[in-house]
Amino acid sequence: MTDVDVDDLADSVREGELRLHELEEHADADVATAARRLLVSEQSGADLETIGSYGFPAEAAGPNVENMLGAVQVPIGVAGPVRIRGGALDDERYLPLATTEGALVASVNRGCSVLDAAGGASARVTKSGMTRAPVFKVEDVVEAEALAEWVRDNVDELADAAESTTSHGELLDVTPYVVGDNVYLRFRYDTKDAMGMNMATIATGEACDLIESETGASLVALSGNLCTDKKPAAVNAIEGRGRTVTADAIIPRDVVESRLHTTPEAIAEINTRKNLVGSAKAGSLGFNAHVANVVASMFLATGQDEAQVVEGANAITTARTRGDPGDADLYVSVSLASLEVGTVGGGTKLPTQSEALSLLGVAGGGDPPGTNADALAEAIAVGALAGELSLLAALASRHLSSAHAELGR
Ligand SMILES: CC(C)(COP(=O)([O-])OP(=O)([O-])OC[C@H]1O[C@@H](n2cnc3c(N)ncnc32)[C@H](O)[C@@H]1OP(=O)([O-])[O-])[C@@H](O)C(=O)NCCC(=O)NCCSC(=O)C[C@@](C)(O)CC(=O)[O-]
Ligand SMILES: NC(=O)C1=CN([C@@H]2O[C@H](COP(=O)(O)OP(=O)(O)OC[C@H]3O[C@@H](n4cnc5c(N)ncnc54)[C@H](OP(=O)(O)O)[C@@H]3O)[C@@H](O)[C@H]2O)C=CC1
Incomplete structure (x- = not known):
């Protein structure tokens, strides 16, 4: 696999045998990255030589980027x-x-x-505390209040479910917010040395399964934007998020x-x-x-x-x-x-x-x-x-x- 040539790999894409994001399955990460750069350079007419002059094995970036082209160097x-x-x-x-x-x-x-x-x-x-706030759909405010109550009464069970997915994360609290027939549950975790967004998302997914199986609520989205991740939001300024x-x-x-x-x-x-x-x-x-x-x-x-x-x-x-x-x-x-x-x-x-x-x-x-x-x-x-x-x-x-x-x- 590692002796596949950059040109052969690029040819496989040109001939429609491989997709641009499949190259790492057929060559080591640096060769795959070089072949992709060649193809993108041809298509765009751009010289990508400096983007290709990176100082670490492309494999090290495997969990961090898809369709890798190289690296941008910021002084x-x-x-x-x-x-x-x-x-x-x-x-x-x-x-x-x-x-x-x-x-x-x-x-x-x-x-x-x-x-x-x-x-x-x-x-x-x-x-x-890192937060994740799924949104649930309920019938009406009566059901919304019942869900909020159920959550308050079952924090330990929710913690058991959430913490079953991580050896470091700990559920700190869950705060319900009701808006009409929407219930947002803002889960907050101690994620130790991890920023914790993957950890909190995976853990909250598990807790949501328990909520759906024990109540009439239906999960609409694992992130309901009251978390709030990557958007300006007063809830973070007031309640905090991360540190x-x-x-x-x-x-x-x-x-x-x-x-x-x-x-x-x-x-x-x-x-x-x-x-x-x-x-x-x-x-x-x-x-x-x-x-x-x-x-x-x-x-x-x-x-x-x-x-x-x-x-x-x-x-x-x-x-x-x-x-x-x-x-x-x-x-x-x-x-x-x-x-x-x-x-x-x-x-x-x-x-x-x-x-x-x-x-x-x-x-x-x-x-x-x-x-x-x-x-x-x-x-x-x-x-x-x-x-x-x-x-x-x-x-x-x-x-x-x-x-x-x-x-x-
Ligand atoms: C530029 C200075 C520091 C000069 O400040 P100065 O006091 O005239 O400079 P100085 O030559 O007397 O040096 C004083 C110290 O500054 C440092 N220093 C000085 N030069 C260097 C250098 N080349 N490299 C590294 N460090 C340097 C260094 O610590 C030095 O002490 P020393 O080590 O010599 O005892 C000062 O005028 C300054 O801080 N200006 C403000 C610049 C700034 O903060 N820019 C940030 C970006 S602005 C922006 O993006 C946001 C904005 C403005 O739009 C937001 C808004 O709306 O407010
Ligand atoms: N999924 C999403 O919705 C989002 C994801 N992200 C991305 O999530 C990533 C960050 O998520 P994050 O969960 O921090 O990282 P990772 O997904 O990389 O997970 C880090 C893992 O490291 C393990 N770990 C080892 N030592 C420690 C320690 N001392 N403290 C804490 N954990 C430790 C934990 O495993 P264990 O849990 O088994 O104990 C933890 O889950 C970034 O790439 C970010 O861009 C960003 C925003 C949203």
Whole structure:
């Protein structure tokens, strides 16, 4: 099988004997990928040579992508080191950021150096749980109420069914929501070091079988959108999803003045007028400046599901002066309501992503399970705090456009 030639394999597709997605069944993954690239290149006229220059065996990406063509290479930089005083991660770390936005790493790096000069940032995961919310069809509100009641009375049985599919996952609670003849059951799991979307979906499927066999309800969809995965949603901002994590720090006045070229008062005022009032007027779910930048770049670097940046950016930044007027220090915090992260599963095993997790010291399962994913959440929260500080300061000192003109073009 492994000695099949790229050209022969491509010919089999041209002659209609094989479909484009069947190549891995007839050759090793790198040969299959090369043949597919050849065919797509011919059809599109595009030169795909660089996409084909990837630095890991294609087989390693087998569970992560279908119809593999190669790899996109996103540059990765580091910010830090920064002292993280977290509940799960209490150490100095470099933060890996994969991005194409010039000035972003410089900005987070500046924020990290400011946090370090202030003795580091504290971080804590304050709530944790991955959710899946199937939707059931019932006859009317009487049946809806009966289903909600049955669920409340049978949580242990539901947990037994759900947990029969996983050796790590634990069902934490099930919250019913009724809308007419629809009942949404929001299952929430402790998924330990896994982001947990596959785990929670498989476990919830098992629990749904039990519900259908014991009640008159009929499952319409295993995901009823009240989960809510990969869409902006207030339920995640309020109830949390994945890790709810906050980072904060007090920055001495002299550090704000010397390193950020502004004052605690100016940063606090911009935060109120921009991140709070401006966001409220815009109807935004994100009351922050650019948390998505750090979440996205650290997600890409560490193999997280990039679509979940949507929920990861559900964050509120606060900034206040602390101390005597005119001589006050700056208290700054960022709270990310729904940061969905894992250090096992999904894209975390891919070679470059696994190296970036190792750089943070959080690759693989934690001891006890769940602590590595908590640590990753804390590191991302501290990176987000660094980014908020630096951007707010750049706005205060009117350096935003010049910084991007200099570094980002
Ligand atoms: C660019 C800076 C940092 C200059 O800031 P500065 O204070 O003029 O620079 P500096 O040369 O004095 O250096 C200060 C520190 O910045 C870091 N730094 C400085 N240069 C580099 C570099 N090349 N590579 C790595 N690190 C760098 C480094 O930590 C350095 O300390 P040192 O190590 O020298 O003691 C600053 O102006 C800045 O942070 N600007 C803000 C840029 C920013 O945050 N961009 C984010 C993207 S904006 C966006 O996407 C979202 C937006 C804006 O639309 C959202 C919204 O609506 O708000
Ligand atoms: N199915 C869906 O609806 C969706 C799927 N996804 C995708 O799901 C994937 C992520 O799902 P996820 O469930 O996290 O990952 P995986 O499906 O890769 O499963 C991870 C598995 O790792 C095992 N495991 C080993 N050590 C640990 C540990 N320390 N902590 C926790 N689990 C451990 C668990 O096995 P065991 O359970 O046997 O204990 C767990 O189920 C991503 O690829 C994402 O893109 C994203 C959104 C929706």
